[in-house]
Amino acid sequence: MSRLLCALGLALLVAACGGGGPDISPGHLDNACSIARERPQYMRAFKQTERKWGVPVHVQMATIYQESRYVSDARTPHQYVLGVIPMGRQSSAFGYSQALDGTWEEYKRETGRSSARRDRIRDATDFMGWYMNKTRERNGVSLSDTRNQYLAYHEGHTGYARGSYNAKSWLVRVSDRVAARGEMYRRQLASCR
Secondary structure, three states: OHHHHHHHHHHHHHHHHOOOHHHOOOOOOOOHHHHHHHOHHHHHHHHHHHHHHOOOHHHHHHHHHHHHOOOOOOEOOEEEEOOOEEEEEOOOOEOOOOEOHHHHHHHHHHHOOOOOOOOOHHHHHHHHHHHHHHHHHHHOOOOOOHHHHHHHHHHHHHHHHHOHHHHOHHHHHHHHHHHHHHHHHHHHHHHHO
């Protein structure tokens, strides 16, 4: 009987420690060259999206950093009533790109990518390329304008057009940080190719 309990305990311990893999972000998120070396599949996805949609790699990288810190199954925090009773998540945002359910479904319909998943980097970057192209078409934002692409990504095309971000000083500060990170990644990528 004690062997059975030991085996069960060991199995539970291994199961609790397992997983790790792709749900863990790369080790050095402030170094684009390190990300490229550690996760070559990320760079393949970024470059494929750049070729297909024209969105520069550094814009994609900075946006994914801000949205999910490169965690494939990232979700928004739970909301609580009275500070203790969980009431669900703040939004349906999920995955590397933090795409909302409705926007993700629209992307899959329009692109014919019915099997696309938000927790796969190549699908997440393709979604970003699709969305940022819509931002360029609807709002005239250059694909290399990291700051305004991020504002439109966060606020949605209509919200961006209305200037809803102007009432959110915290978001304007965040978009400036995203732009600075994008520029940092751009410089780093130029030196490590």
